[in-house]
Amino acid sequence: LHFEEDLNITHMYSAEGEEIELFRTIYPTGNVEDWLLDVEKVMKESVKDNIERSLKTYPETARTEWVLIWPGQVVIAGCQTFWTMEVSEALQTGDLGSRLFPKLSSQDDLRVCAVNAEFLYGYEYLGNTGRLVITPLTDRCYLTLTGALHLKFGGAPAGPAGTGKTETTKDLGKALAIQTVVFNCSDQLDFLAMGKFLKGLASSGAWACFDEFNRIDIEVLSVVAQQITTIQKAQEQRALFRPVAMMVPDYAMIAEISLYSFGFSNAKVLAKKITTTFKLSSEQLSSQDHYDFGMRAVKTVISAAGNLKRENPVMDEVLTLMQQCSGHKVI
Numbered sequence: 001l002h003f004e005e006d007l008n009i010t011h012m013y014s015a016e017g018e019e020i021e022l023f024r025t026i027y028p029t030g031n032v033e034d035w036l037l038d039v040e041k042v043m044k045e046s047v048k049d050n051i052e053r054s055l056k057t058y059p060e061t062a063r064t065e066w067v068l069i070w071p072g073q074v075v076i077a078g079c080q081t082f083w084t085m086e087v088s089e090a091l092q093t094g095d096l097g098s099r100l101f102p103k104l105s106s107q108d109d110l111r112v113c114a115v116n117a118e119f120l121y122g123y124e125y126l127g128n129t130g131r132l133v134i135t136p137l138t139d140r141c142y143l144t145l146t147g148a149l150h151l152k153f154g155g156a157p158a159g160p161a162g163t164g165k166t167e168t169t170k171d172l173g174k175a176l177a178i179q180t181v182v183f184n185c186s187d188q189l190d191f192l193a194m195g196k197f198l199k200g201l202a203s204s205g206a207w208a209c210f211d212e213f214n215r216i217d218i219e220v221l222s223v224v225a226q227q228i229t230t231i232q233k234a235q236e237q238r239a240l241f242r243p244v245a246m247m248v249p250d251y252a253m254i255a256e257i258s259l260y261s262f263g264f265s266n267a268k269v270l271a272k273k274i275t276t277t278f279k280l281s282s283e284q285l286s287s288q289d290h291y292d293f294g295m296r297a298v299k300t301v302i303s304a305a306g307n308l309k310r311e312n313p314v315m316d317e318v319l320t321l322m323q324q325c326s327g328h329k330v331i
Ligand SMILES: Nc1ncnc2c1ncn2[C@@H]1O[C@H](COP(=O)(O)OP(=O)(O)OP(=O)(O)O)[C@@H](O)[C@H]1O
Pocket: 131, 132, 133, 134, 135, 138, 159, 160, 161, 162, 163, 164, 165, 166, 167, 168, 249, 254, 295, 296, 299
């Protein structure tokens, strides 16, 4: 937050240093718990106001200019709104539209629809953070999770390490601009701590991602199930987590789009090279614990290459990437 000399709060900053002017200034008086709530309210109003104004100017401004004017989160929300609008318009020219998108009314709040589930955009300010590549697997995970949430269930993505379970869950929270708390569970977690956590969630309306749920002791888990049943009973729903199997992430697509986002123009070919290199290495090198050819390793190489590209934009793209691959501990 930015405080003026007289303590008036005028701007907010993201972790990346993005600045947003607040919709109205606030003066912190009284207890910190109270004025922080006010800050939260103004944060949401400001994001909402930015999105509304950006949507108005979108049709009149060149897209290349428009994306640079507005905060990152606003750009993503705005692009998705227009994309949805244009696709549904195109569908409505056929009769498909009436079945797929029955209602796309122009309400005040931004609404996010996923098949039959409908959510209000949360207007939580997220800063200018990176977002995931939407692959068919991410899409499937989103659809299952939103479908489950619509019925007031939870979701439980399961699968091997590094397939994007945690990140996809967090990314869905970002897509809806809803505060998402990621909690790393361990066998130290007891039902009292969990109870407190759930109380906090219920009163703030935030989402939670209980990462590594499998680590919780089975005895504690049974009480947790009870606690969740109680909460869901309050909403007259049954307790259930809907499973999503996440087996193999779409390496090539994630690599390609991540490379494009770092400014590589030959991303398609490069992505193929890098995924093939990783695939061959994992198949042909002896299996040793310190080898890692998962998605995390691919991401590490790509972000390192991306940083190098930023420092040295004219360097040959293949060289930039190869330098990172060879720097990676195994190749
Ligand atoms: N669709 C995607 N777009 C971009 N990056 C992705 C995508 N899916 C996964 N990743 C990247 O893959 C890496 C592993 O993802 P994540 O941490 O979510 O795995 P996980 O399934 O939770 O693994 P674990 O079981 O070890 O907790 C992260 O660096 C993440 O950014």
